[in-house]
Amino acid sequence: MAGTREDVSTLIKTWLDNLNEPNIFWLSGSPGSGKTTIASTVVADFDCLSGKFFFCRDDAELRDPDNLWRRIALDLALDNDLKKSIAQALETQKANIRGLDISMQFEHLISKPLQKVFGTSVKPLLIVVDALDECDSYETLLPSLESWSHLPKSLKLLITSRQYHTIQNRLRPISVHHNLNTGHGISTQTSGDIEKYFTERFSEATWLPPKWPGPAKVTILVEKAAGLFIWAKSVMDFILHHGDAEERLNSISTDSGEGIDIVYSLYHQVISIALKGLRKQEEAALKLVLGSIIMAKKPLRLNDLTELLEVKYALLRSIIGQLSPILSISNTCYLHVCHQSVTDFLLDFQQSEGLWLNPQLYSLHLAGSCLKFMNAKLKFNFFDLETSCVFNKDMPELNYHIKSVQSTALDHASHFWASYLQNDHNRILQDAVKELLLQDAIKELLQQAEVSELLLQDAVKELLLEVWHAVEKCLLELQDAVENFLMAHLLHWLEVMSVMGTVNHAARLLLSAANWSQVSI
Numbered sequence: 001m002a003g004t005r006e007d008v009s010t011l012i013k014t015w016l017d018n019l020n021e022p023n024i025f026w027l028s029g030s031p032g033s034g035k036t037t038i039a040s041t042v043v044a045d046f047d048c049l050s051g052k053f054f055f056c057r058d059d060a061e062l063r064d065p066d067n068l069w070r071r072i073a074l075d076l077a078l079d080n081d082l083k084k085s086i087a088q089a090l091e092t093q094k095a096n097i098r099g100l101d102i103s104m105q106f107e108h109l110i111s112k113p114l115q116k117v118f119g120t121s122v123k124p125l126l127i128v129v130d131a132l133d134e135c136d137s138y139e140t141l142l143p144s145l146e147s148w149s150h151l152p153k154s155l156k157l158l159i160t161s162r163q164y165h166t167i168q169n170r171l172r173p174i175s176v177h178h179n180l181n182t183g184h185g186i187s188t189q190t191s192g193d194i195e196k197y198f199t200e201r202f203s204e205a206t207w208l209p210p211k212w213p214g215p216a217k218v219t220i221l222v223e224k225a226a227g228l229f230i231w232a233k234s235v236m237d238f239i240l241h242h243g244d245a246e247e248r249l250n251s252i253s254t255d256s257g258e259g260i261d262i263v264y265s266l267y268h269q270v271i272s273i274a275l276k277g278l279r280k281q282e283e284a285a286l287k288l289v290l291g292s293i294i295m296a297k298k299p300l301r302l303n304d305l306t307e308l309l310e311v312k313y314a315l316l317r318s319i320i321g322q323l324s325p326i327l328s329i330s331n332t333c334y335l336h337v338c339h340q341s342v343t344d345f346l347l348d349f350q351q352s353e354g355l356w357l358n359p360q361l362y363s364l365h366l367a368g369s370c371l372k373f374m375n376a377k378l379k380f381n382f383f384d385l386e387t388s389c390v391f392n393k394d395m396p397e398l399n400y401h402i403k404s405v406q407s408t409a410l411d412h413a414s415h416f417w418a419s420y421l422q423n424d425h426n427r428i429l430q431d432a433v434k435e436l437l438l439q440d441a442i443k444e445l446l447q448q449a450e451v452s453e454l455l456l457q458d459a460v461k462e463l464l465l466e467v468w469h470a471v472e473k474c475l476l477e478l479q480d481a482v483e484n485f486l487m488a489h490l491l492h493w494l495e496v497m498s499v500m501g502t503v504n505h506a507a508r509l510l511l512s513a514a515n516w517s518q519v520s521i
Contacts, residue, residue: 023156122154224252267342289311307409371482417509418513
């Protein structure tokens with residue numbers, strides 16, 4: 001929000017202009033403290049920005065460490081001199097960009113071109129790398145990030161991340177470090193920013209009484225937020241969502257907890273209210289939708305979820321509406337969790353209590369949904385081509401065919417079906433048993449002291465058998481879907497992947513499926 005986080009912006013501006021300080025600025029903080037918001041503000045407001053990369057755990061492309069320096073190089077190549085220098089470096093090495101490891105990418109795409117073109121410049125050039133901790137195997141990037149510290153002081157790198165021990169050990173000695181404190185250590189500026197946010201959100205809700213809820217209630221919310229901007233946003237979305245705003249505000253005000261616990265408590269409250277009054281089938285649909293959004297390798301659209309999960313659109317809209325405080329929908333109808341901490345909460349067995357989502361099973365469900373959808377949609381000559389005797393590039397209406405797939409769930413299913421297959425069947429069963437222990441029937445039995453040990457053992461055994469049969473049924477159905485796909489639709493799928501220009505990716509998917517089938521048989 002405009003007018004907030006000015007203290008941190010001032011720190012970053014001062015660092016940019018100071019050539020005597022390290023050329024790396026590391027901004028750390030707990031989940032929800034506002035790191036990405038600050039990085040976005042820097043990208044929007046700083047004229048010296050020359051490249052950016054925002055890691056995102058819910059997008060396969062945006063969590064791949066191999067993509068960082070290639071994407072940054074594309075941004076840098078907008079400068080003609082840098083573009084020539086990058087091209088010359090690659091030509092000298094006779095290199096294919098995708099053939100270079102991360103350290104070589106940094107050296108030839110970033111380090112050498114920057115030193116050649118801007119090595120003696122005193123005007124700052126800024127690169128922003130956000131949410132390093134959301135990158136798969138972020139440790140592989142740390143050596144190249146350390147190498148940045150050896151570049152000229154005018155070449156600036158802003159990195160944001162959680163304060164993980166490994167990241168701290170590598171970045172702290174070579175950077176200007178600022179931590180966004182939460183809890184009791186927050187600054188007056190941060191408290192003021194959050195108060196301003198609450199006040200403005202309440203004032204925008206024109207259906208509420210004027211000046212409601214008043215300074216005293218706002219102060220309570222500011223104290224409970226404890227510097228966590230994501231909590232402040234989620235709380236306002238929760239309070240202003242359909243329902244009794246005063247009752248919701250009172251429930252939040254009386255809730256105990258601090259730090260990330262208070263964030264998790266809010267998530268628990270939001271999801272519990274969404275589940276309240278649902279029939280078993282509707283409850284299962286809500287968890288399936290939420291589990292699929294979290295496990296998806298790339299964000300899914302509303303229509304994708306309807307087609308892949310076979311959930312009715314009206315029910316889906318109702319589910320999304322109930323979960324709006326923790327979900328966001330982009331302008332293009334892609335669904336995201338509002339923050340990585342939502343995923344952390346739902347996949348944490350201890351923290352989420354009865355709301356835990358079994359990642360292994362929901363991943364398998366998504367694999368089965370993708371395969372079932374492809375088995376229903378794929379066919380011979382999918383694009384109705386007049387001839388197969390032409391190269392793809394010479395195919396009439398090639399772009400139309402590509403867009404026709406990209407606009408459907410088939411695009412996601414084709415690209416990720418094998419990525420959702422889980423090999424560790426013992427882990428799947430163990431997780432299913434963990435999930436069983438959260439069921440009300442078992443919890444009630446465990447709490448009843450008068451229940452005999454024999455009766456308890458029999459009840460647990462019976463439920464364990466149910467769990468095993470459910471897991472076994474899921475695996476058998478998945479095996480059947482894979483077999484049907486490979487026997488009846490493999491060539492149809494390869495035709496689609498060929499037209500989409502992703503045959504190399506298809507080969508990797510088939511290798512993953514082969515590995516899964518060896519373990520599952």
